[in-house]
Amino acid sequence: MKKIFEISLAIVTSIGGFLEIGSLSTAVQAGVGFGFQLTWAIVLGTICVIFLVEMAGRFAAVSHHTIPDAIRERFGFNFFVIAFVTVAIVNFLVLSAEIGGVSLALQFATGVSYQWWAIPVAFAAWLLLWKGTFGLIEKGVSLLGLITLCFVVAAILLGPSWKEVGAGAIPTLPDHDRAHYWFLCVSILGASISPYLFFFYSSGAIEDKWDKSYLWPNRIIAALGMSFGGTIAVGALIVAAMVFRPRGIEELNALYPVALILTPQFAFWGFVLVTASIGIACFGAALELALEQAYLVAQGFGWNWGEDLPPASDPGFNLVHTAAVFLSALPIAAGLDPFKLTNFSMALTAAS
């Protein structure tokens, strides 16, 4: 009974934690630019991430090792350094984009420029990382992330032609803007198959003390959690295609129009839902990324690590997530556009 509860909770948190600035932004851009035609990229990305997450969880449950641990032990430190530098740079950029996402949501809500929010957001994230437990971060914030299901509700209410949506799940070539189409395709795959996602998942499995009895739960969590999570991204794509394209909006050069995406269905509450969705989803992802950066360094260099340990027993781990969260806030505080940073970092994630 306890395991069933754990599985259900893990599935729910996977759904709530799926959407973040990258997946939302790329899904909306795809819907705006190409209607349902890029649905297949989200489906493909989701299938890939299901397999990767399942493998990461299985590996951690059986060997009691995380992925960075295993890379270092199996291939040696020199090879590990290459993977470490690549993932650390990508994590830094994506974390910066997530902090930018929360700051933008606060700008939508208050009218105060996003630049002013970057450091307070970083401070709030750091405080939660310092004081909170792994369970609070993994489950608490992800449960709040269920608000992103509003995109699925809106997509159903809009009543799309499911035949056309289904046709979009089969890859086809675009009749215009081929370069943009492929760039978006790569960015969608980058947003779905982020290395931090399955690295974090394997560290979480160790934090939650998984053993071989978790092999089946792991499969169910990976398959159902990620599938439902992918459904939210498809929901955002459908809503963008059905709300923006008929109004003549066929490309997105900033993130603020996304705040208008649910207003045709829910009026003012649509604005509130989108703002809260962006804020919560990006904040959750920022916490996971800062933790992942600390996991990566601590596991790679053989330090003590664990979000549930008191900071005094793993000072290096705590120093890294503190530095990660504040350093990543600096580009946003300096005025770097979160939307452009997101597009760039998603393409880079795919390349990594």
Added chain:
Amino acid sequence: MPRQRMLTRLIPIIVLLLAACSQSDSTQQDVRSLSSSAATVETTLSAYLERSIPQKFTKRALQESKNEQETLLSDLEGSTQQGSGTAARDIARSLIEATSRAQTAVARSDRKGARQALEELKDPAQALRALASPAAGQ
């Protein structure tokens, strides 16, 4: 040697052709971006008038749109001086003026002025849609 000479002559022609193609493509791309920007401003203003979005958000959104339109206009001014480029520049100017008026009206909480600005936006938005259509790009 003759082949080398031929290549030396061909290279500048190819470069010029490529530059011309990329210029016409970039003009068409700018027009498409302006058309999307006009549609975004219309959608934003409509949502504001329906009280679906707050005034502060609308003000900032219109400012961002205006900045984007000004960048696109300066891109257009830097490109070809003829044909659809000239028409697009004129329309872009009237779009920027209408967006500016809308922004002023929203800043003053003048809903009547915002409605009027929305009406003024319709002509440039429609003209840009026509220019941005694939048929106009050919």
